[in-house]
Amino acid sequence: MENRPLEYDYTVAKMFMLTTIVLGIVGMLVGVILAFELAFPSLNTVLGSGVAEYTNFSRLRPLHTDAVIFGFTLSGVFATWYYVGQRVLKVSMAESKFLMAVGKIHFYLYIVGVAAVVVSLLMGITTSKEYAEFEWPIDIAIVIVWVLWGVSIFGLIGIRREKALYISVWYYIATFLGIAMLYLFNNMEVPTYFFADGAGQAGIGAWYHSVSMYAGTNDALVQWWYGHNAVAFGFTVPIVAMSYYFLPKESGQAIYSYKLSLLSFWSLMFVYLWAGGHHLLFSTVPDWMQTMGSVFSIVLILPSWGSAINMLLTMKGEWKQVAESPLIKFMILASTFYMFSTLEGPIQAIKSVNAIAHFTDWIVGHVHDGVLGWVAFMIMASLFHMAPRVFKKEIYSKSLMNTQFWIQTLGVILYFTSMWIAGITQGMMWRAHDAFGNLTYSFVDTVAALHPYFFIRGVGGALYLIGFLMFAYNIYKTWTVGRQVEERELTNATPMAA
């Protein structure tokens, strides 16, 4: 056994690959609908009162954010963990019936959670805390799903053959611990059903209704400590884990500096947790906390760029691969977008800049150059790397992958550039006033001015979705009709034939 190559078991990884793709399509489709609802508000009610209740902007927005964060991104994190974990720890899931069962239950309970989320959000059941909209029964299910993932991570680590923990494993562990802590604290809520109203009647809400355990400013603080770090531990830490594994594997290049990866890891862990105050600038939160949020946001450039530069320098002397391999293109552009959004974010965290940027579409632009350019690119690249190895088939079409890359790159560029212009226009119009201090524009003037940019964003989003459908098709065809191939035939630089 020791001398033979290990046969890894990808059953659970494949299941999560499927949900990454399906929930990615759903989440992005809803995103495109939202974008056009903002450009053409009449779309909100076009389907008539019976249906419009479920398809208007306010119902669909949380569905979009939760589908892409807890659906698409998290599935991608789980799929890659069940692949990377076995390989870097040199242990197969097939070696432990227990871990195999935990992995499968993890997947099926996750599906139940996703279904409950979709139904409840469409019905308008929400705690109305952004990215933490789920009511307490769903929160409990999510905690169980999370614990199962933890059992899987530490179970696999417990039976590993490789003693050293590769840097990606550190990042996956941090994702697990970070989200566990954030989720538990921010979702402390009190079900109202068990309490009496003013008239002494029991059950003041529906059975699932709850209120936050924190009030007022404290609630806002905890919420944005959570919200900001959900970005850290959902959109950054596990995605860095992927890049540290998949980029060296795909390019055949050793990671540029292992020391730099450790330094960035610890500094990222330390700095991120203090920066959440930048979401609450000019609010009722104490001024020193706001300043601390701004300062830590600037410092955050260092660990973020530490990881990104490490990825780019991994390609040192091998830049020709970027031209030759669409997969390497995806990864390198992802790292570049990571640098880009982690420079843009700190700039937005400067108080005087935030005074213009806050509440505007520039923030939405920042979000999407990060998530589309960095998060989704890296997840798709990881799945493209995994597909030939888990299905033992060659990637169906390299040229389709190339076309997808350019369509999606154009989509991201249209998205964020239009939102930059829209955001700064909005910020300046809101502030404009005459010599007597009267506002120059009414709110509706700003909405009318934004129409062209909202439309361009919709087109950019639609292009991105088209690219994602090409990705789904390419993976499906790889699985069903791709040419059989053994892993050793997949050379690092050119893993595809078509």
Ligand code: HEM
């Ligand atoms: C150095 C790293 C970063 C810093 C300092 C930073 C800073 C900021 C700031 C100042 C805001 C605006 C707060 C407001 O005025 O409302 C913001 C919003 C946001 N950022 Fe970042 N950002 C960083 C990286 C990223 C990355 C890499 C992503 C995603 C991949 C991301 C996702 C988001 C999201 C989702 C929001 C919107 C939250 C909301 O209001 O719903 N950020 N960020």
Ligand code: HEM
């Ligand atoms: C086809 C691609 C996409 C389109 C067209 C799209 C569109 C939108 C729209 C229209 C909004 C609402 C903006 C507003 O309220 O003004 C939004 C919000 C958001 N989307 Fe997307 N989206 C896409 C993909 C994604 C992906 C892949 C992710 C994450 C992995 C994501 C994460 C978010 C987040 C976190 C917000 C909330 C931003 C905030 O509060 O500032 N989106 N998106």
